[in-house]
Amino acid sequence: MANLYVLYEHAAGFALFSVKEFEEISMFLPQVESSVTDFGKFNSIVKLAAFTPFKTAIAALENINAISEGIVPQDLLVFLDDFFGKLKKKKCQLGIADAKLGAAISEAIGVQCSHFGVVPEIIRGIRFHFHKLVKGFTAISAGVAQLGLGHSYSRAKVKFNVNRSDNMIIQSIALLDQLDKDVNTFSMRIREWYSYHFPELVKIIPENYLFAKTAKFIKDRKSLTDDKLEELEEIVMDSSKAKAIIDAAKMSMGMDISIIDLMNIEMFAERVVKLSEYRQKLSTYLHNKMTSVAPNLQSLIGDQVGARLISHAGSLTNLAKYPASTVQILGAEKALFRALKTRSNTPKYGLIYHSSFIGRAGLKNKGRISRFLANKCSIASRIDCFLEQPTSVFGESLKAQVEERLKFYETGEIPRKNIEVMKEAIQSATGTAITDEATIEDAQTLKKKNKKRKRNHAEEEEEGNDVSGTVAKQNGANDETILTEGQSNSILAANGDSDELPKKKKKKKNKNKNKEQST
Numbered sequence: 001m002a003n004l005y006v007l008y009e010h011a012a013g014f015a016l017f018s019v020k021e022f023e024e025i026s027m028f029l030p031q032v033e034s035s036v037t038d039f040g041k042f043n044s045i046v047k048l049a050a051f052t053p054f055k056t057a058i059a060a061l062e063n064i065n066a067i068s069e070g071i072v073p074q075d076l077l078v079f080l081d082d083f084f085g086k087l088k089k090k091k092c093q094l095g096i097a098d099a100k101l102g103a104a105i106s107e108a109i110g111v112q113c114s115h116f117g118v119v120p121e122i123i124r125g126i127r128f129h130f131h132k133l134v135k136g137f138t139a140i141s142a143g144v145a146q147l148g149l150g151h152s153y154s155r156a157k158v159k160f161n162v163n164r165s166d167n168m169i170i171q172s173i174a175l176l177d178q179l180d181k182d183v184n185t186f187s188m189r190i191r192e193w194y195s196y197h198f199p200e201l202v203k204i205i206p207e208n209y210l211f212a213k214t215a216k217f218i219k220d221r222k223s224l225t226d227d228k229l230e231e232l233e234e235i236v237m238d239s240s241k242a243k244a245i246i247d248a249a250k251m252s253m254g255m256d257i258s259i260i261d262l263m264n265i266e267m268f269a270e271r272v273v274k275l276s277e278y279r280q281k282l283s284t285y286l287h288n289k290m291t292s293v294a295p296n297l298q299s300l301i302g303d304q305v306g307a308r309l310i311s312h313a314g315s316l317t318n319l320a321k322y323p324a325s326t327v328q329i330l331g332a333e334k335a336l337f338r339a340l341k342t343r344s345n346t347p348k349y350g351l352i353y354h355s356s357f358i359g360r361a362g363l364k365n366k367g368r369i370s371r372f373l374a375n376k377c378s379i380a381s382r383i384d385c386f387l388e389q390p391t392s393v394f395g396e397s398l399k400a401q402v403e404e405r406l407k408f409y410e411t412g413e414i415p416r417k418n419i420e421v422m423k424e425a426i427q428s429a430t431g432t433a434i435t436d437e438a439t440i441e442d443a444q445t446l447k448k449k450n451k452k453r454k455r456n457h458a459e460e461e462e463e464g465n466d467v468s469g470t471v472a473k474q475n476g477a478n479d480e481t482i483l484t485e486g487q488s489n490s491i492l493a494a495n496g497d498s499d500e501l502p503k504k505k506k507k508k509k510n511k512n513k514n515k516e517q518s519t
Contacts, residue, residue: 003087005049006095006119007080008126009067011060011149012142013053014079015134017046017126019095036125039132046122048133052079061152068153070100072108084111095119166293166316172286173307179279186272187212194265197221197257200248204241209276214245216269219262221249296380296395300402301355301373308351309377320378320385327381328352328374352377357402365409372405397425 004019035041052075054060059075066073084092094113096102097120102113126133131142187208194215195202201218205211213235218224224232224246232242286307290298294316297306312330313319322330329336331350339346349358349370361369376398383394404415 003090004093004095004114004119005083006046006122006126008123008130009064009097010130010142011064011145012137013051013060014063014076015048015052015126015130016050016080016083017122017133018049019122020045020047036121037128039129042125042129043133046126046133048135050079050083051134057148057152060149061156064149064153065156067098067101070098070104072101072104076105077108080105080109080111084109095122097123166310169286169289169293169307170311170315172282172289173304173311176279176282176286176304179275179282183208183272183275183279186268186275190215190265190269190272193268195254197254197262197265198249198252199254200252201245204244204248205236209273210236212269212272212276216266216273218245218249219266221252221254224249291392292390294381294384295390295392296384296398297377299392299395300380300399301352301377305351305354306377308354309381312351316381316385320382322378324371324375324378327378328370349374357406360406361409368409369402369406373402376402391429393429394422394425397421 006017006019008015008017054063054075063073063075067076080094092111094102094105094111096105096113096115099115102115105111106113131137131139190212191202191208198215198218198221201211201214205214214232217232217235226246229242229246232245233239236242236245283303287298287303290303290306294306294310297309300306301309309327309330310316310319313322319327329347329350330352332347333350335347338344348367352358352370352373355373357373358366358370380395380398384390398421401415401418401421404413407413408415
């Protein structure tokens, strides 16, 4: 009978508990589930076998980080090796919560690990009664250790990859989209509200930002005179429009409104102007973040489209893991599943439709250029994700490739190959020239690999033929039965006896005719 020991990873250290008669306990799993909360019953089954505390908080954080990734830390390895080294003669089984960690422990030490059956319930009971099972340990000290390690673990996860963090890009592009909607809605409201007083201004200034700024400056149209022409020109940036506004204010058909209404319109126009200015600052901030996090993707497809791709994927790492076919329809998932359900045509593009390349392509070539652009976006995102020193050289080269492909669709001019473009990009990024000798050596190695593959394939075929021949001989078959029809035809043709097969068939037919006549 094997002895069961359960490993429990606490914030204070590693602990091993011995379970008495676990095979009999596993037969009564419902009773174990009900008696886990009772310390008297649970203590009769589970006893503390060994405990090793963490020396420092940093050591505790390092061990917990390794365990969360399924890696056996050195402290745990030494602890288990020392404990099970004394029990070599006995058969032992180790209960553990994580199957991945159990596989790593079994490979390192050779102890059989289990994570199912009665083990999860025992671990639940140990977690509930841990401060009572370990001497010199209280519920308050256990809570303090868990809280401190939990804070440091969460802080370490948040601080992971700070310099190349793309969370700021995800939040800024979401806020930018929300600001676009809000500014558009507020601009429509200020137009409608101020048009009761000055309806002619909408036709003269159709832009939302300039309209709000002009309405804030004008306030009451009756107070607008020729003396304010220069100030109005600075706002509108057009002398003819400023003159038209003054002339329209003198002959306006709008209604007169009170001072309180004008004050509210002015306050609302000021808010709209500030939101529009903040939107411009946010777009500048997004441009700077994309330059530092994903410069190649930014130079290829732009700030907003690249940021939307990263936001939709969840992170730059997730986008780098996607294939080009997924990047192509990223953002059109509903249309894709609808097309699969109705068995209609699948979408050709998703978020990358907002790129200028697809807008410039012809109607027949939109699907082709979207597929090509998605391929280049996946390459650019992988370069940005895994390159140690960020640079925009590769993105500019990929953009040039897309431009050449557009020219190829329009004029038929043959574009450069991808290997040539990448050589030039690597040369400009690293400053080292890639000679043709390296390419020749690569080609020679490829030829050698292909020759080896052909030889191995031919050897496997020969071995397969030998094995089939030996099997047929063991079954008492003749050499003629081993050969297939194609092999026998080829052999007979080589020997000049290719007419034998039809002769045999004729003989069989004559025998059948003779039998029928005799009957």
